[in-house]
Amino acid sequence: MSDGASLAFEYRRFSLSLSSPMETATGTIDSRDGFLVRLVDRGDSSGSDDAEAAVGYGEATPLTGWTESVADCEAALERAREAFRTGGPSEALEAVDRQVAARHAVSLAVADLQATRESTPLYRYLCRGPMVGRVPVNATIDDGSPSETVAAVREAVGRGFDCCKLKVGVRDVEADVERIRRVREAVGPGVELRVDANEAWTYEEAETALETFADFDVSIVEQPLPAGALEGHAALRERADGVGIAIDEGVLEHGVDAICEANAADAVVLKPMALGGIDVARRMAAWVCELEVAPIVTTTIDGVVARTGAVHLAASIPDVPACGLATAKFLADDLGRDPVLLEKGSAVVPQAKGIGVDGVWDGR
Known part of the structure; x- marks a missing residue:
């Protein structure tokens, strides 16, 4: 340069x-x-x-x-x-x-x-790897009544998503368990269900939830405990029966080295904006993959430039799991045209040179 x-x-x-x-x-x-x-x-x-x-x-x-x-x-x-x-x-x-x-x-x-x-497309610049056409994405389902949650998941599945992340923790654990049970009965076994508690539970509540979620084939529970509870997450992970533990807020507090050393997570959530760049997030992703911890790329509800950069980051990670990249819906307006098409539960990766966004400086 x-x-x-x-x-x-x-x-x-x-x-x-x-x-x-x-x-x-x-x-x-x-x-x-x-x-x-x-x-x-x-x-x-x-x-x-x-x-x-x-x-x-x-x-x-x-x-x-x-x-x-x-x-x-x-x-x-x-x-x-x-x-x-x-x-x-x-x-x-x-x-x-x-x-x-x-x-x-x-x-x-x-x-x-x-x-x-x-x-070259940004993802190939990041990893010098082969062409990647799509990366899997999850649908995010906000908190709601059991019937509202079922309707939202069915709508997402109808749009092609085969992985849904459900927000929990606003209501008591028993009510959230009922929501997950209703969703699993409605969509059957072919849809991956994840749960995001956003630090809402005590250890006892998280333990109760995990025991029940295993019966509903929940794949991941994200940040069940407060960010500081690294040992608590490790203990939950040891007791969990087939339900993975993902750490999100705790990544900023502890860093991925401490999380992996404590055996506290099956997956870590990487938000490039919060980590200081896609270059930093890419190095973290490569490191946790070596340690057999899954990197899940997501955003902090960003504009199209950062959001598309996160899609390229995900595309640079081999065998990346479904990521939280379908976040444009949370914005009423944007910096410019979105070059990323969401199709059948995947983000179609732009193949233009660089990020692939245009018209953003003048708002076109």
Whole structure:
């Protein structure tokens, strides 16, 4: 890649409305606010138009509890812009090393630019592997009554999803068990069911749920205990009868090394925005695969640039399990056209050079 002297670094702020308000641990949010980054590399043709230059896009969409604040993210991107001007990509990444959303944007833009210059899809730039046409995705089913949950799962299955992740933990364990029982009876054995408790249970509640979920062939229970309870997750995993344990929030608190050393998980959830970039997430995925722990790629409800980057990340992981990438539905508007088609429970991976998004800078 050309050094900072030939790179133009730009960023602009955006706000994307959610299709419905989202409850988080810190309150309700109704929009996703962040920054779109654009790198333009004119190489030796400093006078050429942007249309003739290689362009890389990145996205920083902070989320309280997972990343830095919007204000800290903007300050970090300003440091990155100065570092590009005086140094280059390495210096810019160092400038945002402690702000994960900002680093995600910069690293994604750098990778997109390099893949574009090499005329290869981003996933092949990440892994230098074979072509991948599709990656499996799961449908996310929000909390609801048993009848609402059954209807939502049936609708997802009708659209081709063969893996559904059901949110639990808002109501008592017995009520959630009844919801899962009704769903399994409705869809039969051919649909993979996962459950996401988002840290909601005590150890005793999680133990009760796991014993019953085994009867309904639930494949994974995600983050059943609070993030800090690493030993508790390890104990649950040891007692679980055929139900895998996945850790999501705990990845940020402990890191994948500690999770694997404690034998606390069958799977880890990798959110590139929260981890500081798809390059960081890709290294984590390769490491946990060696340790026979499954990497599940998902998003923090991001715009199309980060979301498509996550699809490329998943495509770079051999034999990746169903990932949480069908999240565009949570946004009422977006940065631009979505190049990823969801079809029969899979995300069709863009094969254009780079990420494969276009028209995002001007909102086309």
